[in-house]
Amino acid sequence: DQQVKQNSPSLSVQEGRISILNCDYTNSMFDYFLWYKKYPAEGPTFLISISSIKDKNEDGRFTVFLNKSAKHLSLHIVPSQPGDSAVYFCAASPKNAGGTSYGKLTFGQGTILTVHP
């Protein structure tokens, strides 16, 4: 049973346009969400995160939106660049007993983003 789902295996976008990557989750205990980017033959690189107390977090060209009622988050990349072409993973972490979020990340399957020049 996959608790974190990325239903689009791939996405193709023109350079300069917006890329929107989506992620859905089922576990209501998740309260910290992250996006990672992965190039072939490299480990995942952390991009941006969001805590459940927020609905938006922005860092340069990257913005993550969280809709808790829908259990949905999305990553917006504006403007998209060819160097953004990679696999993007969303991940979620539950609160621990102490009320903080750590440790047990659950990942989605990933979405392959291709940005065409």
Add this chain to the structure above:
Amino acid sequence: ETGVTQTPRHLVMGMTNKKSLKCEQHLGHNAMYWYKQSAKKPLELMFVYNFKEQTENNSVPSRFSPECPNSSHLFLHLHTLQPEDSALYLCASSQANRGTQYFGPGTRLTVL
């Protein structure tokens, strides 16, 4: 992010071999993790160590044996593996109680 290193980057082993994967983090973190990524599957958490103590074993077969001698080093000892264990093995680290994990480049393991 080059703060987490893994060796070797590639490993081919037979089912009767014993080998070890090594991970080292230079970020001053106190939690370390092993993940497995099989083809067309999400990353699967295998083990979690906080302050050198194992706090999570995600039902991993005993042919995988982790070791964490200190907060900077993590090993994964492998013995009598099966071909289906062929995968990318990733190490990560974080501050305990903070969700952002930083990954190494991974070891591509092939079991013949």
